[in-house]
Amino acid sequence: MNLDKNSNAGQDEPLIEWDAGSSLEGETSSSKLFIRRFKKHKLAVIGIFVISILALCALFAPWLVPYNPNTITDSFSSAPSSQHLLGTDQIGRDQLSRLIYAARISLSVGIGAILISAVIGTILGLVSGYYGGWIDSIIMRVTDVFMSFPYIMLILVVASIVGPGLTNIILILGFLGWPSVARLVRGNVLSIKETDYVKASVVLGFRTPRILFMHILPNTIAPILIYATSGVAGAILDEAALSFLGLGVQPPTPSWGNMLASAQSLTVLTSQPWLWVPPGVMIILCVLSINFIGDALRDALDPKNKK
Amino acid sequence: MFNYVMRRILIALPVLFGVTIINFIIMRMAPGNPVDMLVNPKLPAAALEAKKIELGLNAPAYEQYWNWLTNVFQGNLGYSMITYQSVGKMIGEHMGPTLLLMGISLILGILIAIPLGVLSATKQYSKLDYFAVTGSFLGISIPNFFLALGLIYVFSLHYKILPSGGMTELGGSGGFMDVLVHLILPVIVLTANVAGRNIRYVRSSMLEIMGQDYLRTARAKGLREFLVVNKHAMRNALIPIVTVLGMEIPILFGGAVVIEQIFSWPGIGQMTMSAILSRDYSMIMGLNLVAACIVIAANLITDIAYALVDPRIKNSYQGAAAK
Amino acid sequence: MNSHNNVESSPPLLTLDHLKKYYPIRKGILNRIVDNVKAVDGVNLSIFPGETLGLVGESGCGKSTIGRSIVGLEKPTEGRILFDGKDIAGLSTGEMISLRSQLQIVFQDPYSSLNPRKRVSELLAEPLKVHRIVPDKDVSKEVDRLLDIVGLPKNSRNRFPHEFSGGQRQRIGIARALSLKPRLIVCDEPVSALDVSIQAQVLNLLKDLQKEFNLTYLFIAHGLGAVRYISDRIAVMYLGKIVEIGTTKEIFENPQHPYTRALLDAFPVTNPRLRNRKKTVLQGDVPSPVNPPMGCRFHTRCPQARAECQEREPELVGDGLHSVACYFPNE
Numbered sequence: 001m002n003l004d005k006n007s008n009a010g011q012d013e014p015l016i017e018w019d020a021g022s023s024l025e026g027e028t029s030s031s032k033l034f035i036r037r038f039k040k041h042k043l044a045v046i047g048i049f050v051i052s053i054l055a056l057c058a059l060f061a062p063w064l065v066p067y068n069p070n071t072i073t074d075s076f077s078s079a080p081s082s083q084h085l086l087g088t089d090q091i092g093r094d095q096l097s098r099l100i101y102a103a104r105i106s107l108s109v110g111i112g113a114i115l116i117s118a119v120i121g122t123i124l125g126l127v128s129g130y131y132g133g134w135i136d137s138i139i140m141r142v143t144d145v146f147m148s149f150p151y152i153m154l155i156l157v158v159a160s161i162v163g164p165g166l167t168n169i170i171l172i173l174g175f176l177g178w179p180s181v182a183r184l185v186r187g188n189v190l191s192i193k194e195t196d197y198v199k200a201s202v203v204l205g206f207r208t209p210r211i212l213f214m215h216i217l218p219n220t221i222a223p224i225l226i227y228a229t230s231g232v233a234g235a236i237l238d239e240a241a242l243s244f245l246g247l248g249v250q251p252p253t254p255s256w257g258n259m260l261a262s263a264q265s266l267t268v269l270t271s272q273p274w275l276w277v278p279p280g281v282m283i284i285l286c287v288l289s290i291n292f293i294g295d296a297l298r299d300a301l302d303p304k305n306k307k
Numbered sequence: 308m309f310n311y312v313m314r315r316i317l318i319a320l321p322v323l324f325g326v327t328i329i330n331f332i333i334m335r336m337a338p339g340n341p342v343d344m345l346v347n348p349k350l351p352a353a354a355l356e357a358k359k360i361e362l363g364l365n366a367p368a369y370e371q372y373w374n375w376l377t378n379v380f381q382g383n384l385g386y387s388m389i390t391y392q393s394v395g396k397m398i399g400e401h402m403g404p405t406l407l408l409m410g411i412s413l414i415l416g417i418l419i420a421i422p423l424g425v426l427s428a429t430k431q432y433s434k435l436d437y438f439a440v441t442g443s444f445l446g447i448s449i450p451n452f453f454l455a456l457g458l459i460y461v462f463s464l465h466y467k468i469l470p471s472g473g474m475t476e477l478g479g480s481g482g483f484m485d486v487l488v489h490l491i492l493p494v495i496v497l498t499a500n501v502a503g504r505n506i507r508y509v510r511s512s513m514l515e516i517m518g519q520d521y522l523r524t525a526r527a528k529g530l531r532e533f534l535v536v537n538k539h540a541m542r543n544a545l546i547p548i549v550t551v552l553g554m555e556i557p558i559l560f561g562g563a564v565v566i567e568q569i570f571s572w573p574g575i576g577q578m579t580m581s582a583i584l585s586r587d588y589s590m591i592m593g594l595n596l597v598a599a600c601i602v603i604a605a606n607l608i609t610d611i612a613y614a615l616v617d618p619r620i621k622n623s624y625q626g627a628a629a630k
Numbered sequence: 631m632n633s634h635n636n637v638e639s640s641p642p643l644l645t646l647d648h649l650k651k652y653y654p655i656r657k658g659i660l661n662r663i664v665d666n667v668k669a670v671d672g673v674n675l676s677i678f679p680g681e682t683l684g685l686v687g688e689s690g691c692g693k694s695t696i697g698r699s700i701v702g703l704e705k706p707t708e709g710r711i712l713f714d715g716k717d718i719a720g721l722s723t724g725e726m727i728s729l730r731s732q733l734q735i736v737f738q739d740p741y742s743s744l745n746p747r748k749r750v751s752e753l754l755a756e757p758l759k760v761h762r763i764v765p766d767k768d769v770s771k772e773v774d775r776l777l778d779i780v781g782l783p784k785n786s787r788n789r790f791p792h793e794f795s796g797g798q799r800q801r802i803g804i805a806r807a808l809s810l811k812p813r814l815i816v817c818d819e820p821v822s823a824l825d826v827s828i829q830a831q832v833l834n835l836l837k838d839l840q841k842e843f844n845l846t847y848l849f850i851a852h853g854l855g856a857v858r859y860i861s862d863r864i865a866v867m868y869l870g871k872i873v874e875i876g877t878t879k880e881i882f883e884n885p886q887h888p889y890t891r892a893l894l895d896a897f898p899v900t901n902p903r904l905r906n907r908k909k910t911v912l913q914g915d916v917p918s919p920v921n922p923p924m925g926c927r928f929h930t931r932c933p934q935a936r937a938e939c940q941e942r943e944p945e946l947v948g949d950g951l952h953s954v955a956c957y958f959p960n961e
Contacts, residue, residue, distance in 0.1 A: 141318075145325035148599045148606075152561025153579060157591050160583045161337045196743035200803075203701045204757045204810065205730030214756075218747045237450055241565055244452050245580065263456050264569075270464050280453035288448040295444075 037300035044296030047289035054286055058103040067094035069101040070252050080274050087274040089262065098254035099278055105255040106286060109170055109239040110232040116174025118228050121181020122220075126212050128182065129189025140186070143179040151176070155238060159247040166249050169242060173235050184227055188220040222301040229294035233287045240283050256283050315610050319603055326599045327379065330592055331372050337588040384593035389585050394593035398575055402597075404474055405567070405574030409559045412494050413552070416501025421545070423502070424509025428517060428544075429536050439506055446503015451562055455496045455569045462492060472571035493570045497562050504558075505551055513544040546617050553609030557602045641715070642676035643846050644700065644814055649673045649709035649719075651695050655920065668919050669695040671870035672709070674946070677814070682840065682847040684861030684878070686854055686893065688916060692870040693850045697816040700848065701735045713814075731761055731810035738819040740799035744791035750777070750802055751787035757809045776805040779842075780835060797828035804835065814846045821856050833860050854897050858882060866890045869919055869927040876952035886952070886959035888932050926956070934958060 039045060057064060066085070067073065072092045073084070080087045086095035128139040146154075158172050192198060193216065201211045242248030243257025251258055256279040263269045263276035378385075384394040427439035463471035469492055470476065475485045516522065517540055525535045560576070567576030575594055582590035650673075652666035670692040677683045685693045698704045700711060702718070711719040718729060737743035744753060754773045758764055764772045774784055780801040791799055800820060807815055817836065821829040833856055839845060851857045857864055858878060865875040866889065874887040885891045892912045914931050917923050926944050929935040938957055946955040 141321050141325060144322045145329055147557070148322060148326050148602045149329070149595060150557040150560030150564075150598050150602065152564055153595060153598055156564065156579065156583050157333060157595055160586065160591070161333065161588075196737040196739060197745040199698075199703055200735070200737065200743055200806065201745075202703060203730060203733070203735050204760070204806070205728075206756070206760055210760070215745055219745070233448065237448075240450050241452060244450075245565065245568065247583070257450075260450075260453060260456070269456060269460055273460075276456060280450065280456070283450050283453065284445075284448055287450075288444060291444055291448050 034300050038296050041292065041296035041299060043292040047292035047296075050285055050289040051293065054103050054289075055107060057100050058107050061100050061104055065094075065097035065100050067097045069093060069097040069254050077272055077275075079272075086278055087272075089259075089275055090268075095259075095274060095278065098259060099256075099282060102254040102256045102259060102279065103282070103286075105166060105249055105253065106236045106239060106283070109166070109173065109249075110236040110290075112170040113173035113177060113235040113239075114228050114231045116171070117177035117231065118181055118224060120175070121178035122185050122217070122224060124178065125182040125185025125187075126189055126217065126220075129186035130193055130208070130212055130216065136186070139182065143182050146176065146179045152238070152241065155242060156245070156247060159242060164242075164247050164250050166253065169239055169248050173238055177231065177235070181224065181227060181231075184223055185220055188223055189216055192216050192219050226294060226297050226301060229290060229297055233290040233294065236283065236287055236290070256280075311614050312611055315607055319607050323600065323603055326596065326603070327376055328372070330596050330599070331375060333595075334588065334592050335368065337592075379596070384596070385589040387582075387587055387590045389582075389587045389590070394590050397578065397590070398593060398597050401573060401575045401578050403574075404572060405563055405576055408490065408493055408497065408567070408572060408574060409556075409563060411490065412497035412501055413555055413559060415494065415498045416555075417505065417548075417552075419498065419502040420505035420509050421548070424506045425513050425536070425541060425544070427506070428510045428513035429532075431514065436510075439510070443503050443506035443510075446499045446506070448503075449499070451496050451500055452565050452569055454499060455492070455566060458492045458495060459569075472569070474573050489570075489572075493566050493572055496566055497559065500562055501555060501559070504555070505548070508551060509544070509548060512547050513540060516540045516544040519543075546613070549613045549616060550609055552612075553606045556605040557598075560598050560602070640679055642712075643679045643714065644677040644848075645710075645712040646673050646675040646696065646700075647710040647712060649675075649696065649699065649711065650707045651692070651699055651704055652707045665920050668870050668922060670699070670706075671919075671922065673867075673870070673872055675865060675872065675875070677846055677848055679813075679846055680840075680844055681862040682849050682860050684857035684864040685848060685850045685867060686852065686857055686864060687867035689852055690916065690919065691867045692919070693852075693867050694818055696867075697735065697818045697848060697850050700814075700816055701733050702730070703735075731763075732813045733816070734807035734810060734812040734814070735816040735818060736800070736803050736807050736820045739823050740796050740803055741791075741823075743803050744799055744806075746791055749788055749790055750782075753791075753802065754787075754805055754809055757806065761810055763810060772809075776809055779808065779839070780805040795828075796824050797832060800824060800832050801835065804832075804839070808839065808843070811843070812845070814848065817847055817849045819851055820849075822851065822853075829856060830859075836860060854882075854893055866893065869916065869922050871927060871955070872946060873928065873956070874952075874954045875946070876948070876954075880952040884952070886954035887928075887956045888934060889928050 070093065073088060073094060074092065075084065075088050076092045077090050078084060078088045084094050084096065086099065088094055089098070124139050124143075128136045154176055155172055158176065159168065162168050162172065198211060198215055201215050206215075239248055239255065240257035240260070243255045244261050246258075246261060248257055249255035259279040260276050260283075268275050382395055384398070386392065387394055387397065390397075423439045423442075427433075427436040430436055459471045462469040470489050471492075472489075474489050476489075522535060522539055525539050526532070530539075563572075563574060563576035564579050565576070566572065567574050568580045571577065575598075579591065579594050581587075582594065649670055650668070651670040652668055654663040655665045655667060656662065657664045673692075673696060675683075675696075685696065687693045695704055699706050699719070702721075706719045709719065710717045713729065713733065718733075721729070748756075751770075751773050754776050755769050758769050758772055759766065773787060777784060777786060782798060782801050782805070786794070786798070786802075791802065794802065804820075820836070821832050824832060836847065836849075837860060840847060847860070849857060849860055854864075861878050863875065863877050864881045865872050866881070866887065867873065868889050874881065874885070874890045876884075876886075881890060882894065885894055889912075912931050913933075917927070917930055923930050923940075925938075925940040925942055926932070926935070929939040932939065936958070944955045944957050946953045948954055
């Protein structure tokens, strides 16, 4: 057999409608499929819309707010009016302005905390799953230890020791939230490391960090992303609870959680609903939207889904 | 089976050990000294000093840890820095109301989640399915303290039909009905959480099973749908749900802290909160340790229960024992 | 191609010396090792430069384990793997990396052997860059050359693996193995996942590449069809041992071991005049590799087993052309 003949052998199998011009087709078609699946989830599309608006509000808060959120106006605890669309709080700050600024806090806590725990969890999960053996045992036992403490209780304890505040909250939630990411990534790595393409990378003489980060990690991004989305929602809820209990973001910095804390007073709860209903509704809207997006991501990224 | 249980316990021991270490490290970070916390502050000054030296206040950290650990194992969780009472005793006194609250909420939540999840999977895309799934999303997205405030606003302040807090009426009978009435609102909040988290879990577990070949076989051989769902699908779908129970316990503890605080429920959640607010570290750490131990125990029981209901695990270990 | 008469003329490229690979079975509370799965249980084998050695046997007989041990994916329990006279069995991963380029593997399943998230150009360029096979500026040219060698059009370079058929994917896998200019390629059932019509194309490609680049193949397969077409010599494995080894001609025309004959009889005969001869049909199942039978491992299923077969294990005896491990060969 001569080589010229061989070099044509590939064309024995028809190469379906190929031309060099559409070289990106593979990527676009899979992202098209992703978008089509995602769009099927109507609530998630609404969720994207809501979160986009919230994110824009958070970004452009200084230009959007009618009043400075910390400026004390002359009307105390006044009901919603044309001057103050959502009324003012007990010391006379504009409630709407505070609500908009609080979106900044909630979104940055959610995203910041998850970024930290996703990075820690992913690295530990990759190492644990890939190396196995005693490294795996140690990392997984440490994970078990962290998961044995009731999460909120542990956060409260650490917050009470290191002190409250925005940065501390992000760090606490981030550094205590990694165990579930680590477990998730480890599980995925366990199955991916048995695939032939990882074995092939070993045979090709690639060093372990390259195999871990360039070959295994890209194939675990989907589950991490799905987890991170619901994790953002969880972190926003945790921040709200913490601030509500007085151990989170500290006044005068507005956060939906600490705005709700005022409702612990009976007067506010009974006769000034504009002070506690709006921040609660904002938390629900925000968390619900993110959870819907997470659900749609799960549907759209699930390889078993053939819709 | 015996082998399996023993192995699970052997895995749980290092975790328990790790929990004590983390607990000790956090205590060292806190103001005050962990060994210090073990001594009853009501002792006269000289005795106090002697006791502290005996406990190795000036000893290196590992020795302090060891002293603290042996004390903990003898049941001495230390003394409250505020009330001077024994931490262990106080936790014991407040554990009952918390377990009552958590237990009822857990059972009710699961009792709602299982039928709703199963129905919503068998009638996928029906109105009921949308209702259940939306409800489940609301359950996980509404902050529990906000739901609690809303319930108090509606039922206690507006309609005045339910008490807004406490476990019994001041000067009330303290009887069964009294407690029951006080339980309603906090239980609703925690139940909504538990059900919300689990409806979708049951549903997707059920959906996955419903697509399996052996269920198609069951249908193909003419089995009625009722039997297919109840006999073949549900059994297999509910096995993984056993593990959820283990995961719910720590989340419920966290929920209890917030909810007990709002409803002034006299359990360890409220105790945690007041300990944190008054910086009563010996109390906080005692509570944390006890809660972690309960979680470890719950996980152990879950794993054993899982092995009992899943014949695959049971058999693989019986096979090993026979060999 | 290389015929059997020059097989012994040069020193072997690769020698397996009493190679053993046991997988421990852990049981009980403390995870003690209670037993071993004896996947490969003392294999001696030599592969000479430029030849194709076929390795056949039923699934689970240990043939893939041998292949994976050679390329370093499995650490042998015992024995030596001599490559160019150097023992590579005990090498650490770091030491192994420099040898990697010389020993490559083509996997069975073309669907799982290519990273789904990388384009063909990345798949082929990565090994070139990591091992600095060509200067960075020539990497792209080299990728085109590799694609051309395995018969894929240049415009495949920007595509993802899922856009290719099984046969095309296998060509990519072969190009990837070739990128490091190896001397020995382990072909682990490279065609058994492909359609029959595609199998011949891939086998032809492998043959042509061997001639052009003076490659040595260890060709693993569970049936004799593809092996007969491509191999110079064939080794037959049963339960972790080699029971017969010889030139392709010898194995097919003069099979000595009853197991080899059974494998040949399971292979459809094209010559109608030969169809009526007596066939050896195997009874029973393959025994567990945890507790292989005493004596000859095949005696539980052998149609001509005698008392002696149950007592001592027969050694592999014969010359360079043909060896067999049986007390009563060709009866």
